[in-house]
Amino acid sequence: MNPVTQVRSRTAVLRDENIDTDRIIPARFLTTTTREGLGKVCFNDWRHQADGSDNPAFPLNAPGAQGCAILVAGRNFGCGSSREHAPWALLDYGIQAVLCSEIADIFRSNSLKNGLLAIVVGEAEHRWLLDHPGIELTVDVREQTIVRPGAGSVRFELEPFARHCLLEGVDQLGFLQQHGDAIAAYEQRMGKAA
Amino acid sequence: MNAPRTLFEKIWDAHVVADETIDTPAILYVDLHLVHEVTSPQAFSELRARGLKVRRPERTLATLDHSIPTLPPAANGERPYVTPEAKAQVTRLGANCHDFGIELHGWDSDQRGVVHVIGPELGATQPGMTIVCGDSHTSTHGAFGALAFGIGTTEVGHVLATQCLLQRRPKTLAIHVDGELPPGVGAKDLILHVIGEIGVNGGTGHVIEYCGSAIEALSMEARMTVCNMSIEAGARAGLIAPDATTFAWLKGRPRVPQGTAWDAAVAQWSALKTDAGAHYDREVRIDARKVKPTVTYGTHPGMAIALDAPVPAAHDALDQRALDYMHAVAGKPMQGTPVDVVFVGSCTNGRLPDLREAARVLRGRRVAKNVRMLVVPGSEAVRRAAEAEGLHEVFRSAGAEWRLPGCSMCIAMNGDMAKPGQLVVSTSNRNFEGRQGKGARTVLASPATAAASAVAGHVADPREYLKADVAEEQAA
Numbered sequence: 146m147n148p149v150t151q152v153r154s155r156t157a158v159l160r161d162e163n164i165d166t167d168r169i170i171p172a173r174f175l176t177t178t179t180r181e182g183l184g185k186v187c188f189n190d191w192r193h194q195a196d197g198s199d200n201p202a203f204p205l206n207a208p209g210a211q212g213c214a215i216l217v218a219g220r221n222f223g224c225g226s227s228r229e230h231a232p233w234a235l236l237d238y239g240i241q242a243v244l245c246s247e248i249a250d251i252f253r254s255n256s257l258k259n260g261l262l263a264i265v266v267g268e269a270e271h272r273w274l275l276d277h278p279g280i281e282l283t284v285d286v287r288e289q290t291i292v293r294p295g296a297g298s299v300r301f302e303l304e305p306f307a308r309h310c311l312l313e314g315v316d317q318l319g320f321l322q323q324h325g326d327a328i329a330a331y332e333q334r335m336g337k338a339a
Numbered sequence: 340m341n342a343p344r345t346l347f348e349k350i351w352d353a354h355v356v357a358d359e360t361i362d363t364p365a366i367l368y369v370d371l372h373l374v375h376e377v378t379s380p381q382a383f384s385e386l387r388a389r390g391l392k393v394r395r396p397e398r399t400l401a402t403l404d405h406s407i408p409t410l411p412p413a414a415n416g417e418r419p420y421v422t423p424e425a426k427a428q429v430t431r432l433g434a435n436c437h438d439f440g441i442e443l444h445g446w447d448s449d450q451r452g453v454v455h456v457i458g459p460e461l462g463a464t465q466p467g468m469t470i471v472c473g474d475s476h477t478s479t480h481g482a483f484g485a486l487a488f489g490i491g492t493t494e495v496g497h498v499l500a501t502q503c504l505l506q507r508r509p510k511t512l513a514i515h516v517d518g519e520l521p522p523g524v525g526a527k528d529l530i531l532h533v534i535g536e537i538g539v540n541g542g543t544g545h546v547i548e549y550c551g552s553a554i555e556a557l558s559m560e561a562r563m564t565v566c567n568m569s570i571e572a573g574a575r576a577g578l579i580a581p582d583a584t585t586f587a588w589l590k591g592r593p594r595v596p597q598g599t600a601w602d603a604a605v606a607q608w609s610a611l612k613t614d615a616g617a618h619y620d621r622e623v624r625i626d627a628r629k630v631k632p633t634v635t636y637g638t639h640p641g642m643a644i645a646l647d648a649p650v651p652a653a654h655d656a657l658d659q660r661a662l663d664y665m666h667a668v669a670g671k672p673m674q675g676t677p678v679d680v681v682f683v684g685s686c687t688n689g690r691l692p693d694l695r696e697a698a699r700v701l702r703g704r705r706v707a708k709n710v711r712m713l714v715v716p717g718s719e720a721v722r723r724a725a726e727a728e729g730l731h732e733v734f735r736s737a738g739a740e741w742r743l744p745g746c747s748m749c750i751a752m753n754g755d756m757a758k759p760g761q762l763v764v765s766t767s768n769r770n771f772e773g774r775q776g777k778g779a780r781t782v783l784a785s786p787a788t789a790a791a792s793a794v795a796g797h798v799a800d801p802r803e804y805l806k807a808d809v810a811e812e813q814a815a
Binding site (some may be wrong): 160161162163165167168171172173175176177178179180190191195219220221224225226227228229247249250251254255258259304305306309317318320321322324325327328331332335337339 | 503
């Protein structure tokens with residue numbers, strides 16, 4: 146993973162709550178065997194009309210939402226299926242951070258492992274962000290702050306290891322492999338050796 | 340004396356390779372890694388790119404279920420895959436399992452099936468284990484007192500290469516269900532009721548332990564139905580303490596210990612229960628006697644009510660959008676809603692007792708005109724057992740389609756799907772917008788409710804069709 150220290154962008158807002166990973170990428174697009182190119186089917190059935198044209202009612206199709214890398218979404222974003230194709234699709238679509246008052250566990254874990262900043266913010270801050278689409282924000286991983294121009298900054302919680310991995314571009318599989326001796330010792334101790 | 344511990348804590352503690360610190364998560368050992376074609380190819384590619392092996396291929400078990408057709412092959416043997424990509428994905432899993440030495444239950448295996456159905460059937464799922472899979476319904480295996488949860492594809496790679504995961508310890512939530520479920524009400528009604536009570540995010544950050552007399556009274560298949568849907572309340576895992584029901588179900592299955600080793604295992608597994616005085620982070624109490632046949636009315640599993648209860652008024656524009664999508668009307672019950680498609684199957688309700696429950700309603704009756712009904716067994720073993728009892732003839736005589744095992748219309752990525760606007764009464768686990776096909780509307784229900792709805796042509800109360808059975812249960 147490449148290091149991610151901050152994301153600076155205008156925000157786009159999807160007010161819907163409980164946006165599940167089937168909505169982020171419908172299951173019929175999961176027959177791929179690679180991670181690449183899923184941005185074109187991100188939010189596919191919401192984003193497009195029956196004839197394949199853009200759905201004008203989909204907020205991310207609005208002119209003001211173009212080029213936004215920070216998504217503010219309604220409560221409980223990413224619930225449902227564990228498909229990592231959801232963060233892959235969002236990243237390929239151009240989203241680099243998701244801000245929400247509550248984010249589903251597996252989606253958040255998958256996102257942070259791919260450098261997508263899945264950040265939980267407080268209720269009041271969340272409401273404010275939902276009501277102010279298009280504002281310029283800086284999400285700073287090192288400082289754990291969201292900086293609003295002229296409105297100060299707010300702090301967010303981030304699991305220390307996830308933060309470390311984002312900042313340093315740590316390879317988590319490599320980290321686990323460094324514990325090979327401890328894993329072997331555990332297997333011996335518990336009678337689980339091959 | 341040791342401090343009292345919950346069931347979850349006992350399993351967790353026994354799998355910690357390295358303790359968590361402020362800076363780093365715990366390294367947690369995985370006893371069983373289940374693999375399927377959809378969430379694994381990128382993980383195997385990562386191993387190849389790094390020149391790594393699978394650390395413990397014998398702790399890894401693969402099957403085909405998500406993207407495979409449930410219709411039989413053509414005369415030339417060609418399977419009717421929905422796209423060449425789906426076929427390529429299946430071929431890829433075969434190659435990956437071959438190259439990395441993993442046991443695959445593919446087309447040639449008489450034990451192939453939905454990953455969460457075959458794990459228990461083979462006895463690969465055992466009490467006290469940690470079990471993971473790139474699939475959120477891995478929580479199913481918690482029915483056996485295993486800590487089982489879904490992971491992403493990056494983590495699939497971690498487990499393949501190291502047999503371990505980096506995990507922060509989750510919180511615990513006890514759901515006590517006491518009292519007896521009323522006649523004609525089953526595990527699916529119960530879990531939909533529970534999710535309706537605690538909400539679609541009510542379990543986020545937690546592992547659920549289901550306990551109480553109503554849980555103890557459930558069969559293993561019913562317990563699997565309950566644990567399966569833990570993720571629909573946001574909990575990655577749900578578990579139930581193993582007991583005599585668990586041991587009787589597992590005994591003699593291919594992968595469980597045999598002979599004296601079995602007795603030793605049962606003795607060890609019997610300690611897997613929450614100690615008196617152990618602390619849960621949260622506790623919820625549910626009265627089983629109040630549960631009725633339950634269905635969903637909205638676009639997530641937390642929007643669940645008794646099928647004869649009025650649909651609640653929308654709290655806000657988002658709620659209203661869900662009702663509009665479903666064509667549900669506040670104040671009116673779901674009972675009576677016209678049905679286009681009925682699906683019986685999935686890792687939630689694709690086991691033999693589920694098929695029997697649907698067949699009890701369908702026997703001697705016909706699926707309503709204009710309703711299409713698919714019955715998809717959860718595995719080849721379930722299919723054989725159902726056919727041995729003649730259940731397939733009951734379904735076919737009623738006008739339903741009897742398919743080959745797979746995930747089918749639960750995830751609708753193999754071509755089994757509903758058309759835009761169609762209403763599906765489904766025994767699966769998710770009623771998200773478009774889950775069963777773009778624009779399709781899903782009502783989650785028990786196998787009995789699904790079968791009754793197929794016969795009636797609208798969402799129907801199964802107790803009407805099971806009067807003789809219900810009267811018998813009441814008398815007993």
